[in-house]
Amino acid sequence: MNRNSTDFLIPMFPFTHYSDFNILIVNQTTPDNIIISNYITVKIINVFEKGLSKSRNLALDNVDSKLCVIVDDDVEFKEDFEKNILNTFNAEPDAALISFRVETKLGKLYKKYPEHRKIDLKATDRLNIMSIEMVLNKPVIDKYNIRFNEMFGLGAKFEMGEEAIFIDRLYKNKLKIVMEPKVIVTHENDTTHTKIDLSNKYYVQGALFTALYAGNYLLWVFLKILFELKQHKIKINQVHKAIRAAIDGRKDFLNIK
Incomplete structure (x- = not known):
């Protein structure tokens, strides 16, 4: 996001120059912050919208490898x-x-x-x-x-x-x-998934398990909770909060869908 050069690719390929590979960059940015490629192997799409899945879909629609x-x-x-x-x-x-x-x-x-x-x-x-x-x-x-x-x-x-x-x-x-x-x-060791707070995480889990398993979504929420209790990622006094968040996520997913 918001890149104005391809320099960020340099540390990604420490053993060679990145132009040795066919690369497609989708840069979600603003009109005053765009990338221009200097290499025929590096294709750039600058777009002025957000959304990781939108970015990946745009990449898949424009790649020929x-x-x-x-x-x-x-x-x-x-x-x-x-x-x-x-x-x-x-x-x-x-x-x-x-x-x-x-x-x-x-x-x-x-x-x-x-x-x-x-x-x-x-x-x-x-x-x-x-x-x-x-x-x-x-x-x-x-x-x-x-x-x-x-x-x-x-x-x-x-x-x-x-x-x-x-x-x-x-x-x-x-x-x-x-x-x-x-x-x-x-x-790096940490990701966006590990940084998200409990309510938001289970809100998403409620929507996700509804999308995947429809009527069995709550079973998968419980399995997720049991796994995270075992891993000491959540505490027993947080279980009710997690379930409520998952139910809210399911409701919002169904309303949007």
Whole structure:
């Protein structure tokens, strides 16, 4: 957002110059703060609106590569990321999406990942894939006209959950989703998801689980609460507040929908 040069790409590719790769930047900005590209491999779209899912959809609509790596502007690519992506898609050419591992800046895995390549994903697997882990097979998702739900994601009514809804559409269309134990990027330890307060988080969860599971949404809210109690992320005296927020999120989602 609000960039006026491509300099932010330099630390993202510490092993080479970023112009060695085909890059599409969607810069959500103002008319006096735009980017102009100096490289034929780097395409810029300056837009004057907000919304993370809108940005990703615009990128997907304007890219012509077969494989698309979704990138935030604060990641750092590993030197062998391209080789790992190509090797995995060569082994799984019909995959619609392959998710890879992310490391922290300290060299530790960002979260718990499967030890081996995983194809039969559980619902909990599909719920926990982050956008910076995703590589998309664009001809496959284009065939099924799958894009991000613009009601979800930063800048939208519901600030999280866009990845889960996107992956759920792949799953419901019986498309292959793969988890691969190779690291492609490093990222800071904290994210927007960890910074959001409890009420807002469960407000979004209520909307998200309604979008995914309709009438069973409350069961998934309870499962989320139980998991976070076990992880000491919430306290028992916060459970009622979380449930109320989830119910409000569900109501607002249904009203907007």
